[in-house]
Amino acid sequence: MTTFRKVLSIHTGQPASDGAGVKLTRVFGGPGVEQFDPFLMLDEFGSDQPDDYIAGFPPHPHRGFETVTYMLEGRMRHEDHMGNVGLLQGGGVQWMTAARGIIHSEMPEQEQGVMRGFQLWLNLPGKNKLMDASYQDIQPEHIPRLTTANGIEVVVIAGQFDDGQMQQAGAVQRPDTEPQYFDLHLPAGASISPRLPDGHRALLYVYEGEVAIGGCPQTVAASRLVRLGEDGELRIESAAGARVLLIAGKPLHEPIVQYGPFVMNSREEIEQALRDFRDDRLTA
Template sequence: MTAPLLRQVDRLQSSQPSQDGDGVKIKRIHDFGGGLDPFLMIDELGSDRPDDYIGGFPPHPHRGIQTLTYVIHGGLTHEDHMGHSSTIRAGDAQWMHTGRGIVHSEMPLTDHHGLHAFQLWLNLAASEKMSPAEYRDVRGEEMPRLAGTEAELIALGGRWARDDGEAVTGPLNALAGNGGVAHLRLAAGGELTLQADAPTLLAYVFEGELQVGDTRVPAGQLARLSKGDRLAVASATGGQALLLAGTPHREPVAHYGPFVMNSQAELQQALRDYRDGTLTG
């Protein structure tokens, strides 16, 4: 029997200060060249200063992607052209399949910790880019937990299994590229070993620090992981991370602002459709 192959950190990538929407300050990691495939971007919104985010994200369009928004503290209120209106708060998530087109807004709310949330962009396969738009929100109590030693994994989407075989599956079961997303929390001295054979596996540490394989990964760093079938994480002092798993599309990517297509011609068509008012159907 072949011994399990432990995944190691191939590369670390730092989040960078940026802003979006109506001047919302964020930390961003993006790669539209296929390095995170099927993921495209990770935005972290985190501040106790209302001026950093109070303008929110007024109505704007998308085509060709999925977004997944997950709240640690505070909240976000979503509205879109299809008539959806909902608010997610700490521990909740919202999933948006933009397909051929959606126009939506997201406005921030605070709790006593301010606002701390993430938005992930996942690329849609070429065959899905012109599909109908969909929206769904998920409450924190719907997300199953997987325990380790002083560790907890919260499954938003995808199947996550401990090395002894105990597994949970997150409620978001239609993430692009067979995607999986989980929130990992380790107390001081915590550790957890997972089965992990997805072709793409990423760990974004956003609090404290984690030992990922043989590498110490501090907050603000995205670890791109090597091939393997096991992932060992630990922390001497405690830390939190998002784990992202998926299968690459390996298709051309053409990106302009809120649109992600497969060619420049498709991007130009998206812009024309938005100007003409036909983006959404």
């Protein structure tokens, strides 16, 4: 008898604003974030109204974690204190390891049209929170894509996709948290059973359509995040078609202390980050 990963909770994102007034949906983040360990936050942004995104994200700091920005549509330019400049466009990914500290900006490179995508925050273990910062700008053509036998398109951003028939390494591999990050496009009537390591925290975010999850009596509609148990089989199916993000990672089981763009293991480390930022030593 198949044992499915349990559905532990289903979350609905909340309207929010960040940067210089960019409107977005905070899928999760803030109080209680320990239940998503090693992930800290997921934002979804999407609008065809320039006033919702045109002010962008002017220069701002980060310390102690990684940011992963996945763009579906639109163009955003990244610049940081290390001299990196990158153009994030539809289908592309920006993977930034803030670690000890990074100051960067993300500004729209368009004045009209749709701007749509996601930003995920991934924690770093305490041993790596003060390592050197780094940045990867991954263009769409360098992100593996495959189509399963039943017509499901899989964008393999990070980790290793494996459904028992097809395997594909993602564009990014990371130690410690071992993140898996897939964008699944299910046509009507399709199902898929991606293999995930036992012990990994698994999250499923439906951003279009509706899905059924093996072992769960209710269907999951768009704009809902499902938090799953850490072992068992995962089966996803959709009667009418859907697009979903599947995100999984190895929990760190470390204290999480956050103050805005700084995420450390203790209040003392947060206070040090604030002093370093005030004294222009955050990135030193």
